[in-house]
Amino acid sequence: MSLMLIALLLGHHAFGSEFDPNRPILLKGKVVRVEWVNPHAWIHMEVTKPDGTKEVWMVEGGSPNSLLRRGVTKESLPPGTEIVVDGYQARDYTLKRANGRNVTYPDGRKLFLASSAPDAEK
Amino acid sequence: MKTLVALICVAAIPVIAAGQARTPDGHPDLQGTYDLATLTPLERPAGAKAALTAEEAAKFEKEVEARKQAAGQAISGDRSAPPKGGDGSTGPAGGVGGYNNFWLDPGSSFTVVNGERRTSLVIDPPDGKVPPLSAGARQRFAAARAAAPTSDTTESRDPGLEPPGSYDNPEQRPLGERCILGFGSTSGPPALPDYFYNNLHQIVQTPQYVMILTEMVHDARIIRMNSEHLPKTVRKWMGDSIGRWEGDTLVVDTTNFTDKTRFRGATQNLHVVERFTRVAPNALLYRFTVEDPDTWDRSWTGEYTWPATDANIYEYACHESNYALENILRGARRREADEAAQKK
Numbered sequence: 144m145s146l147m148l149i150a151l152l153l154g155h156h157a158f159g160s161e162f163d164p165n166r167p168i169l170l171k172g173k174v175v176r177v178e179w180v181n182p183h184a185w186i187h188m189e190v191t192k193p194d195g196t197k198e199v200w201m202v203e204g205g206s207p208n209s210l211l212r213r214g215v216t217k218e219s220l221p222p223g224t225e226i227v228v229d230g231y232q233a234r235d236y237t238l239k240r241a242n243g244r245n246v247t248y249p250d251g252r253k254l255f256l257a258s259s260a261p262d263a264e265k
Numbered sequence: 266m267k268t269l270v271a272l273i274c275v276a277a278i279p280v281i282a283a284g285q286a287r288t289p290d291g292h293p294d295l296q297g298t299y300d301l302a303t304l305t306p307l308e309r310p311a312g313a314k315a316a317l318t319a320e321e322a323a324k325f326e327k328e329v330e331a332r333k334q335a336a337g338q339a340i341s342g343d344r345s346a347p348p349k350g351g352d353g354s355t356g357p358a359g360g361v362g363g364y365n366n367f368w369l370d371p372g373s374s375f376t377v378v379n380g381e382r383r384t385s386l387v388i389d390p391p392d393g394k395v396p397p398l399s400a401g402a403r404q405r406f407a408a409a410r411a412a413a414p415t416s417d418t419t420e421s422r423d424p425g426l427e428p429p430g431s432y433d434n435p436e437q438r439p440l441g442e443r444c445i446l447g448f449g450s451t452s453g454p455p456a457l458p459d460y461f462y463n464n465l466h467q468i469v470q471t472p473q474y475v476m477i478l479t480e481m482v483h484d485a486r487i488i489r490m491n492s493e494h495l496p497k498t499v500r501k502w503m504g505d506s507i508g509r510w511e512g513d514t515l516v517v518d519t520t521n522f523t524d525k526t527r528f529r530g531a532t533q534n535l536h537v538v539e540r541f542t543r544v545a546p547n548a549l550l551y552r553f554t555v556e557d558p559d560t561w562d563r564s565w566t567g568e569y570t571w572p573a574t575d576a577n578i579y580e581y582a583c584h585e586s587n588y589a590l591e592n593i594l595r596g597a598r599r600r601e602a603d604e605a606a607q608k609k
Contacts, residue, residue, distance in 0.1 A: 157442070159359020160432070161592045164351030169344070180586035182444060182482070184368075203589070205368025208480065208579045209462040212370070229347050231361040234596025240588070244347060244362035251342035255367050 161203075162242045166232040170200055170241065171249070174224040179207045179217035186243065188226060202228050202243040215255050225249050285513070285543060290472045293513045293543045298578055299571035302372035302464040304329060307457060307567065309385035309393025316381035326374050336366035370462040376569040378550065386457070386567035395529065395565055402530060402560045432597030435590060440525070442590055444482050444583035446502055450528055452484035454504060454519045454537040455553035455567065465578040466571070468541075475508055475515065483581040488517050495521055500533060502526055515541040531557040547573040 172190040184204040191197050207217070220226075230244035246254045286294040304326065309315065317325070351360025375382040385393030398406070431437060441448035450457040451464075456479065458464055463481035470476075475488040488506040495505045505521035517539040524533040540552040549571040556564035 157359055157593070158357055158361050158363050161589055161596060162359075162361040163596070164360040165349055167346040167349050169346035178586060181581045181583045182587055183364075183589055185586075185588060201588075204364050205461075206463055206481070206581075208581065209370035210368065211579055212576050227342055227344070229344060230364075231347065231351075233592045235592065235599040237599070238592065238595065240592060242361055243364045244352070245340060245344075246365055247340060247342060249342045251339040251344075253337055253339065253365055253367055 158242060161233060162231040163234045163236065164231060166236060168228075168230060168232050168241050170202070170228040170230075172200075172226070174220055174222050174226060175199055176222060177217040177220050181206050181208065184210075184217075186220065186226070186228075186246065188228070198239055200228075200239045200241060202230065202241055202246065204243050204246070210255065219255060226254070227251075286546070288470060288472075292470075292510055293515075294470065295468050295475075295515060295541055295543060295549060296470050297573045298465055298467045298576065299549065300464050300574040300576065301456065301458045301466060301569075301571055302370065303376045303458050303569060304372045304374060305376040305383050305386060305458075305569060306460075307386045308395055309387065313384040313393075315385070315391075315393060316383055317375060319382070322375050322382040329373060333366065368462070370464075371460050372458065372464075378568055378570055383569070386569050387565060388568055389566040390563075396561045396563050398530065399558075399560060399562045405559075406530060432594060435594060438590060438593065440502075441482065442593070444587050444590075446484060446526070447479060447482045451481050452479040452486065452503055453553075454486070454506065454517070454539055455528075455555060456539075456551065458569075463581070465574065465576065467578050475517070478578065480578050480581055482583045494518075497521060500524075504535070504537065511540075513542065517541070528555070530560055531555075532559045534559055544570070549573075 170188060170190050172188045175187040175189050177187070178185040184207045186202040186204060187199055188202060189197050189199050225248065227247050227249055228241065228243050228245065230242040233240040248254065288294045347362065352362045354360055354362045357363070375384070376386070387393045387395060390396060435443060440446045446452050447459065449459060451459045456466065459481055465480040467478040468475065473490055475490065477486045477488070484503060486503050486506055488508040490508045492507045494507060499505065500521050500523045502523055504519040506517050506519040508515055508517045519537045522533045522535045528535055535555070535557045538554045542550045544550045550568060551571050552566065552568035554564055554566045
């Protein structure tokens with residue numbers, strides 16, 4: 144019966160052709176804005192590099208429609224929210240884009256699951 | 266006289282099933298929004314029986330829920346980047362792991378038809394499996410693999426490792442990636458569940474037309490009632506659908522597919538017959554029969570229940586912000602540029 148779970152994993156776009164398994168990344172920073180769009184939402188976040196300069200990265204999420212049905216909106220992730228992202232960088236490494244394999248608050252709680260109330264994380 | 270007229274009118278209306286809502290023309294009212302999410306896969310897993318007992322289904326559904334809860338648990342905020350070379354994930358996650366579970370909204374229970382908790386949508390052949398490809402189809406596939414990949418390549422099962430040419434232009438990418446049709450035949454026909462999210466479908470019905478809106482990837486299929494098929498020269502992504510009533514069942518016949526849709530490798534000669542029947546005030550039974558003599562040696566049939574939902578269906582607007590397609594193509598260009606620089 145465990146085979147059934149395999150079926151659940153099929154049927155989506157090829158993440159591996161968009162992101163590079165040889166370029167793992169860890170991003171810590173503040174949300175700048177959220178593109179609440181299909182087919183994938185994108186979280187823009189400002190990251191401070193070791194030399195003190197800042198750059199903005201884009202992090203890919205899933206479709207926002209199912210989150211909307213649960214009452215989560217882009218306001219649930221207001222600018223300034225501190226987040227931690229681990230994932231892999233886009234295959235075109237001149238782009239500052241990555242998949243949000245795990246997107247959490249600094250204490251490790253997964254986004255949105257902790258609370259869907261916009262004010263709860265401020 | 267008034268009484269007589271009323272009696273005649275009543276006699277002209279088909280037998281009304283208990284509680285069956287009807288449109289003014291007397292046909293069952295199938296309108297509403299339905300959530301097609303289910304745990305039941307298209308094909309029966311090896312070794313599974315056709316239906317589960319209530320206890321077996323509950324046990325599995327509980328496991329799925331536990332898995333979901335576990336995926337939602339906090340992890341270390343001080344974690345490091347994932348391993349170089351990939352995180353070991355397979356399938357579409359392609360070694361890079363996709364994205365958090367909180368985005369997903371898959372099914373949480375098995376489809377129930379005639380009181381049976383089914384382990385496959387496919388009911389014919391009785392083994393619950395899509396029939397094997399015909400010899401001709403296998404030859405066709407081998408030839409297609411040898412040639413450059415085309416736009417209608419199904420979603421890659423081995424992403425990042427597709428043959429050269431797969432990324433040459435947007436039209437060679439799969440239809441789902443291009444926001445033309447939903448992944449895995451969500452729009453249909455036949456309409457299959459998406460095992461990730463966004464499984465809502467809306468039916469709007471008039472005497473002349475029935476429209477089925479699929480949230481993912483935005484597809485609206487318009488079915489002409491009591492009509493003839495368009496000339497064979499007119500081809501559509503979702504085929505040409507015509508409908509008729511057989512008693513209280515809406516029967517939709519679809520032909521005239523393009524040679525790019527290729528449902529499970531089928532040709533443009535794919536023929537799909539769908540049957541929509543209201544089985545409860547809050548549920549439809551959806552049954553589909555698929556045939557294409559150029560692809561399978563026999564037709565095959567599947568069915569599942571479409572439960573009604575009060576949830577809102579949202580616009581998908583897939584194409585406008587499809588960074589993923591851009592990233593995939595730019596990634597290939599970057600790789601080519603780097604390889605060319607190395608050769609110098």
